[in-house]
Amino acid sequence: xxxxxxxGAGDVRVENVPDPALKEPTDAVVRVLRSCICGSDLWPYKSxxxxxxxxxxxxxxxxxxxxxxxxxxxxxxxxxxxAPFVWADNTCDFCSEGLHTSCRHGxxxxxxxxxxAQGEAVRVPQAQGTLVKLPVGEDSELLPSLLTxxxxxxxGHHCAVTAGVNPRTTVTVIGDGAVGLSAVLAARRLGAExxxxxxxxxxxxxxxxxxxxxxxxxxxxxxGIAKVxxxxxxxxxxxxxxxxxxxxxLEMALGVARDGGVVSRVGVPQYEEGPVGPDMFLRNIxxxxxxAPARAYIEELLPDVLDGKIEPGRVFDRTISLDEVPDxxxxxxxxxxxxxxxxx
Amino acid sequence: xxxxxxxGAGDVRVENVPDPALKEPTDAVVRVLRSCICGSDLWPYKSxxxxxxxxxxxxxxxxxxxxxxxxxxxxxxxxxxxAPFVWADNTCDFCSEGLHTSCRHGxxxxxxxxxxAQGEAVRVPQAQGTLVKLPVGEDSELLPSLLTxxxxxxxGHHCAVTAGVNPRTTVTVIGDGAVGLSAVLAARRLGAExxxxxxxxxxxxxxxxxxxxxxxxxxxxxxGIAKVxxxxxxxxxxxxxxxxxxxxxLEMALGVARDGGVVSRVGVPQYEEGPVGPDMFLRNIxxxxxxAPARAYIEELLPDVLDGKIEPGRVFDRTISLDEVPDxxxxxxxxxxxxxxxxx
Numbered sequence: 001x002x003x004x005x006x007x008g009a010g011d012v013r014v015e016n017v018p019d020p021a022l023k024e025p026t027d028a029v030v031r032v033l034r035s036c037i038c039g040s041d042l043w044p045y046k047s048x049x050x051x052x053x054x055x056x057x058x059x060x061x062x063x064x065x066x067x068x069x070x071x072x073x074x075x076x077x078x079x080x081x082x083a084p085f086v087w088a089d090n091t092c093d094f095c096s097e098g099l100h101t102s103c104r105h106g107x108x109x110x111x112x113x114x115x116x117a118q119g120e121a122v123r124v125p126q127a128q129g130t131l132v133k134l135p136v137g138e139d140s141e142l143l144p145s146l147l148t149x150x151x152x153x154x155x156g157h158h159c160a161v162t163a164g165v166n167p168r169t170t171v172t173v174i175g176d177g178a179v180g181l182s183a184v185l186a187a188r189r190l191g192a193e194x195x196x197x198x199x200x201x202x203x204x205x206x207x208x209x210x211x212x213x214x215x216x217x218x219x220x221x222x223x224g225i226a227k228v229x230x231x232x233x234x235x236x237x238x239x240x241x242x243x244x245x246x247x248x249x250l251e252m253a254l255g256v257a258r259d260g261g262v263v264s265r266v267g268v269p270q271y272e273e274g275p276v277g278p279d280m281f282l283r284n285i286x287x288x289x290x291x292a293p294a295r296a297y298i299e300e301l302l303p304d305v306l307d308g309k310i311e312p313g314r315v316f317d318r319t320i321s322l323d324e325v326p327d328x329x330x331x332x333x334x335x336x337x338x339x340x341x342x343x344x
Numbered sequence: 345x346x347x348x349x350x351x352g353a354g355d356v357r358v359e360n361v362p363d364p365a366l367k368e369p370t371d372a373v374v375r376v377l378r379s380c381i382c383g384s385d386l387w388p389y390k391s392x393x394x395x396x397x398x399x400x401x402x403x404x405x406x407x408x409x410x411x412x413x414x415x416x417x418x419x420x421x422x423x424x425x426x427a428p429f430v431w432a433d434n435t436c437d438f439c440s441e442g443l444h445t446s447c448r449h450g451x452x453x454x455x456x457x458x459x460x461a462q463g464e465a466v467r468v469p470q471a472q473g474t475l476v477k478l479p480v481g482e483d484s485e486l487l488p489s490l491l492t493x494x495x496x497x498x499x500g501h502h503c504a505v506t507a508g509v510n511p512r513t514t515v516t517v518i519g520d521g522a523v524g525l526s527a528v529l530a531a532r533r534l535g536a537e538x539x540x541x542x543x544x545x546x547x548x549x550x551x552x553x554x555x556x557x558x559x560x561x562x563x564x565x566x567x568g569i570a571k572v573x574x575x576x577x578x579x580x581x582x583x584x585x586x587x588x589x590x591x592x593x594l595e596m597a598l599g600v601a602r603d604g605g606v607v608s609r610v611g612v613p614q615y616e617e618g619p620v621g622p623d624m625f626l627r628n629i630x631x632x633x634x635x636a637p638a639r640a641y642i643e644e645l646l647p648d649v650l651d652g653k654i655e656p657g658r659v660f661d662r663t664i665s666l667d668e669v670p671d672x673x674x675x676x677x678x679x680x681x682x683x684x685x686x687x688x
Binding site: 260293 | 609630
């Protein structure tokens with residue numbers, strides 16, 4: 001089959017790779033209906049050292065079950081399923097607590113002999129725990145929104161949930177990428193009435209407004225902080241959803257947080273150390289969030305997608321074939337596309 | 345009257361200063377019955393640049409009301425009262441939310457013309473909001489434990505509360521100073537059954553055991569982290585109460601936190617940047633805590649002190665007169681005394 005392999009910064013190729021097959025009795029093989037490119041795929045695309053040994057890449061997909069191992073129950077060939085971006089057994093103590101990203105028998109796609117998602121098919125470890133059945137056909141118009149349940153929408157949701165967003169909290173969302181826009185949608189879904197979106201790409205912030213942002217701040221850094229404080233009587237907002245991952249974004253997040261407030265981050269940190277010294281301490285600011293346990297949220301978010309109440313799939317603004325994946329990376333890196341959907 | 349003035353590192357003097365008097369109608373004047381020296385007083389004692397203009401110091405006291413301003417109600421001359429280590433109006437929105445340390449009309453003792461607590465008397469701004477009446481006489485044996493309500497015990501309590509300590513959470517407390525021991529007592533009071541105390545001063549960790557610690561780990565750094573992980577099946581504890589304030593302590597705190605867990609800190613950070621990068625993110629660790637709004641907790645903690653259910657005053661292991669304050673600083677800095685009580 002064909003699948004995406006990354007060899008280093010700027011070097012993404014679509015190649016012939018061995019067809020996936022069951023290895024463990026807990027595996028399934030899934031034919032991919034839709035996959036996509038994640039903002040976090042752009043970090044290796046920008047900085048991965050070149051290597052002759054490529055690595056499979058991609059961690060968001062939905063597809064059709066082709067084959068299941070002898071220990072997999074509740075799934076059968078032909079089922080349409082979505083996979084969260086971390087595979088997990090869904091039974092260990094961490095999974096029971098809703099922290100599937102720390103599953104005792106789980107792991108990441110594209111690592112240690114596990115397939116990446118940007119290909120024609122995927123061997124799914126811990127399939128019974130990992131996959132969630134979707135009550136739709138292979139040609140459903142809901143596929144893009146259902147695909148967001150793999151990562152981007154639960155990631156925005158995790159950010160809002162861990163920040164403690166509710167109808168009484170004001171919210172700032174930092175970043176107008178697909179995760180930031182998903183965080184806006186998630187915050188609105190949780191009842192937030194005042195949502196300030198910090199972003200400077202007008203076509204993206206416009207979608208943010210449709211998702212629920214009440215204010216847009218294009219300024220950054222100290223100027224951006226001053227603007228958000230102006231909008232909130234000088235105080236900042238109770239919750240801040242940091243959806244970028246840079247140190248500058250974290251500094252800005254702390255700067256717009258109200259005393260006693262919460263900064264939650266879901267962008268992979270591109271820093272080892274952050275500004276968590278006396279200022280944060282004296283203002284009792286909490287820093288929370290982390291890699292989102294998407295699996296924990298799928299059942300909760302699914303009905304609103306099926307009902308059409310929310311349309312998180314609107315973050316996709318380009319659809320490509322598998323062979324066009326290298327150009328999809330380029331388009332997202334150049335900010336020509338917000339988020340790219342792959343139809344293998 | 346006599347009061348303590350700090351002129352720089354190692355230079356603490358007891359001097360004659362003007363008697364306090366009402367300045368604002370919201371003020372009261374309180375004669376100090378008991379004061380004490382805080383671990384946080386040791387930071388300027390160790391590092392404050394020398395200056396001819398000394399600064400008043402001390403922020404923990406209980407005493408007797410001598411005079412109240414015309415706008416102060418509910419307090420009268422002769423009342424025994426305790427003051428939290430930040431004065432506050434107790435009516436603004438932040439105070440209403442329990443964040444008196446961010447009060448819109450509050451501030452710190454010893455700053456901007458406000459008296460320090462290590463003296464014979466104190467002018468108390470926002471007296472009605474700041475002071476809490478104590479139903480005891482001037483000679484009560486409970487005075488040491490009641491004095492801890494000014495800072496050290498509510499600080500340990502704030503650490504435990506913001507960390508989310510409850511009967512189902514395992515706890516690590518970092519630091520065997522007075523705050524660390526108070527955090528042990530607070531965690532036990534909130535129902536924690538497994539409390540690991542990290543400290544290496546045997547006489548202090550022994551008191552920690554009496555306060556509720558079930559395990560003591562004397563090792564530090566990587567060795568200390570390994571020891572706590574050994575004690576917890578490799579996982580670390582759900583909550584970590586960081587009661588020191590150094591970067592090393594924060595690193596250790598993150599190292600012993602279980603995935604999905606919470607590190608709360610109440611020691612004033614002696615760092616501008618901390619290790620909040622990918623490891624913390626991938627494990628979904630929360631960093632919370634901050635300067636403790638002691639005022640918010642006094643009414644809740646007071647009954648247990650009055651009943652003798654808890655004796656947080658056991659952290660005092662030396663009592664001195666006001667003139668002996670310079671030696672009290674030295675004794676605490678040399679770790680000869682755990683916490684010094686001052687009887688002016």
